[in-house]
Amino acid sequence: MVSETGDSLSNERKLVSKMNILKEVPGSHTSYWPFILAVALIIVLLSIMITSVIVFGVGVVLVVAAVIGWGLEKR
Amino acid sequence: MATRTIGEGVVVERQRRLSETYVGRWITTTDHKLIGIMYMVTAFFFFLVGGLEALLIRTQLAVPDGKVLDPATYDQIFTMHGTTMIFLFVMPMLTGLGNYVVPLMIGARDMAFPRLNAFGYWIVLFGGLFLTSSFLFGQAPNAGWFSYAPLTELTSACGNAVKCTPGLNMDFWVLGILLLGISSIAASVNFVVTILKLRAPGMSINRMPLFTWMTLVTSFLLLFAIPSLTAAAGLLLLDRHLGTHFYQQAFGGDPLLWQHLFWSFGHPEVYILILPAFGIISEVLPVFSRKPIFGYTFVAWSGVAIGFLSFTVWAHHMFAVGLPTVAQAFFATSTTLIAIPTAVKIFNWVATVYGGKLSLKAPMLFALGFIAMFLIGGLNGVALAVVPFDYQATDTYFVVSHLHYVLFGGTAFGVFSALYYWFPKMTGKLLSNRLGVWQFWLMLIGVNLTFFPMHILGLLGMPRRYYTYSGNLGWNELNLMATVGAFIIAAAILVFIWNVIVSLRSGEQSGSDPWDAFTLEWDTTSPPQPYNFATVPIVRSRRPFYDKKNPDIADWKTATH
Numbered sequence: 001m002v003s004e005t006g007d008s009l010s011n012e013r014k015l016v017s018k019m020n021i022l023k024e025v026p027g028s029h030t031s032y033w034p035f036i037l038a039v040a041l042i043i044v045l046l047s048i049m050i051t052s053v054i055v056f057g058v059g060v061v062l063v064v065a066a067v068i069g070w071g072l073e074k075r
Numbered sequence: 076m077a078t079r080t081i082g083e084g085v086v087v088e089r090q091r092r093l094s095e096t097y098v099g100r101w102i103t104t105t106d107h108k109l110i111g112i113m114y115m116v117t118a119f120f121f122f123l124v125g126g127l128e129a130l131l132i133r134t135q136l137a138v139p140d141g142k143v144l145d146p147a148t149y150d151q152i153f154t155m156h157g158t159t160m161i162f163l164f165v166m167p168m169l170t171g172l173g174n175y176v177v178p179l180m181i182g183a184r185d186m187a188f189p190r191l192n193a194f195g196y197w198i199v200l201f202g203g204l205f206l207t208s209s210f211l212f213g214q215a216p217n218a219g220w221f222s223y224a225p226l227t228e229l230t231s232a233c234g235n236a237v238k239c240t241p242g243l244n245m246d247f248w249v250l251g252i253l254l255l256g257i258s259s260i261a262a263s264v265n266f267v268v269t270i271l272k273l274r275a276p277g278m279s280i281n282r283m284p285l286f287t288w289m290t291l292v293t294s295f296l297l298l299f300a301i302p303s304l305t306a307a308a309g310l311l312l313l314d315r316h317l318g319t320h321f322y323q324q325a326f327g328g329d330p331l332l333w334q335h336l337f338w339s340f341g342h343p344e345v346y347i348l349i350l351p352a353f354g355i356i357s358e359v360l361p362v363f364s365r366k367p368i369f370g371y372t373f374v375a376w377s378g379v380a381i382g383f384l385s386f387t388v389w390a391h392h393m394f395a396v397g398l399p400t401v402a403q404a405f406f407a408t409s410t411t412l413i414a415i416p417t418a419v420k421i422f423n424w425v426a427t428v429y430g431g432k433l434s435l436k437a438p439m440l441f442a443l444g445f446i447a448m449f450l451i452g453g454l455n456g457v458a459l460a461v462v463p464f465d466y467q468a469t470d471t472y473f474v475v476s477h478l479h480y481v482l483f484g485g486t487a488f489g490v491f492s493a494l495y496y497w498f499p500k501m502t503g504k505l506l507s508n509r510l511g512v513w514q515f516w517l518m519l520i521g522v523n524l525t526f527f528p529m530h531i532l533g534l535l536g537m538p539r540r541y542y543t544y545s546g547n548l549g550w551n552e553l554n555l556m557a558t559v560g561a562f563i564i565a566a567a568i569l570v571f572i573w574n575v576i577v578s579l580r581s582g583e584q585s586g587s588d589p590w591d592a593f594t595l596e597w598d599t600t601s602p603p604q605p606y607n608f609a610t611v612p613i614v615r616s617r618r619p620f621y622d623k624k625n626p627d628i629a630d631w632k633t634a635t636h
Contacts, residue, residue, distance in 0.1 A: 030094040030103035031190050038197030041257075042205060045250045049243060070190065 448484025
């Protein structure tokens with residue numbers, strides 16, 4: 001049985017201090033890069049299936065662009 | 076359509092961004108709830124594809140000398156049935172449920188890495204379409220869902236894989252699986268970090284909801300199991316296209332290497348497919364029995380024990396290849412051992428239900444059905460751990476029966492329990508309980524009519540994956556029964572689809588807490604706001620929402636956890 005002793009009240013104060021209360025409703029976060037990176041990877045795979053160096057090159061460029069775009073995106 | 080901003084008398088019009096359109100919102104979202112829904116819808120689509128493949132298989136086998144499919148197509152259909160159901164239905168469905176529910180359950184506002192989460196989903200979608208598109212080229216994978224080498228590559232008569240297996244069939248499989256592996260790793264890393272770092276204040280590890288526990292264990296299993304499959308698939312790709320011979324005995328390779336690599340992924344994979352369902356059942360049973368789970372600590376840590384042991388049992392899939400006696404003894408013992416933590420869970424579930432005030436709504440019916448069906452699948456699994464019996468039954472329909480009792484009778488029942496339970500949270504509408512009960516009984520009858528006769532077929536010697544059979548082997552009636560059962564399951568699934576459509580259109584409003592539940596996901600609106608909780612809740616026990624609703628008899632006042 002846990003009673004509301006000094007210990008449990010002090011624990012409660014610690015917990016309340018960790019409460020994260022929203023001061024404003026955040027906007028929704030969106031990003032194109034996950035979708036673009038997935039498409040780029042699929043293009044690379046397709047290039048392997050159809051053994052096309054050109055398609056492979058396009059896919060790799062897109063993968064690199066998507067990774068850079070993802071990394072530089074402001075959140 | 077444009078929106079308007081008014082400033083200093085000048086009307087400025089700006090075009091709506093793509094991310095603000097309906098389609099764009101889904102494409103660019105990083106909200107765990109929308110991503111969870113996309114995972115589930117995609118998984119259900121592939122469930123229907125895999126189900127159609129199953130119906131084709133059963134129609135072909137309904138009578139002796141069936142001619143519904145030609146042999147080559149039959150090979151493709153059964154391979155894609157297994158691959159689709161495992162990699163494109165069960166795994167994404169459980170990931171989707173986890174995505175939707177876990178952050179809410181632990182009082183988090185999103186997953187730890189929202190964009191990685193979205194990336195994982197898109198990879199599943201495109202990987203699934205990539206694999207399934209192989210049918211359009213008439214070159215679907217055709218060597219079974221575990222794709223044994225050297226069947227999938229070269230034989231000793233050929234110097235190069237493409238000469239021996241010239242189609243793209245197995246290339247589709249290898250590349251598709253590699254892609255889906257990337258998604259699984261992304262999702263697992265995200266779950267591990269989310270669960271370990273984003274729990275609400277006061278939610279210690281030993282206060283986590285059991286679905287969260289099992290998702291955590293499953294994520295670790297995936298992180299350690301997927302690399303083995305990736306390595307196996309990578310070597311197969313090299314053998315097929317770059318002239319290496321990792322699996323080719325005539326050139327110094329080892330065909331058993333594939334089996335060891337595949338099954339060191341494949342057996343943990345079985346637990347990856349069932350542990351989240353264990354978690355679902357551990358959430359649903361207490362709510363519909365109006366009791367806390369019996370033996371929380373044992374239920375949680377038996378999941379961890381199963382996780383560890385799952386890496387020690389892989390070679391029980393290989394008893395028939397001629398393993399040394401010591402290895403056979405080891406793997407038979409470890410396989411039997413894993414039954415112990417599994418039985419711990421079953422005993423605890425039964426003890427939870429025992430003496431409870433049962434509410435036999437659809438989620439509860441599916442949860443109870445899960446226990447019964449999984450018990451059968453577990454017991455015939457233990458039978459297969461006995462080496463002499465396995466010699467007789469391996470690669471027969473007995474094994475097919477075992478895995479379907481575990482994965483359909485088990486996981487699929489767990490998934491439907493979860494869908495009936497959490498659908499109100501996702502949509503604000505209740506699914507029809509009357510249709511849910513219909514679906515449950517149809518599924519229960521269908522599953523047993525389909526898969527129980529397969530035990531006997533296996534014992535009578537019917538091998539799995541055979542295209543057809545003669546009419547004088549004593550298998551006719553049992554096969555016909557199994558086919559009728561498969562169509563009853565299909566009818567049950569149609570009832571579910573009808574239920575979803577009707578309920579979304581005109582279903583009863585659920586409110587935020589229709590089941591008088593115990594955990595935090597119900598302590599917010601249905602569906603929740605994008606930020607989940609305006610104030611992150613404080614947790615003092617294993618049933619934080621129960622505490623909030625019942626302050627006088629709160630668990631934290633009366634229990635020690």
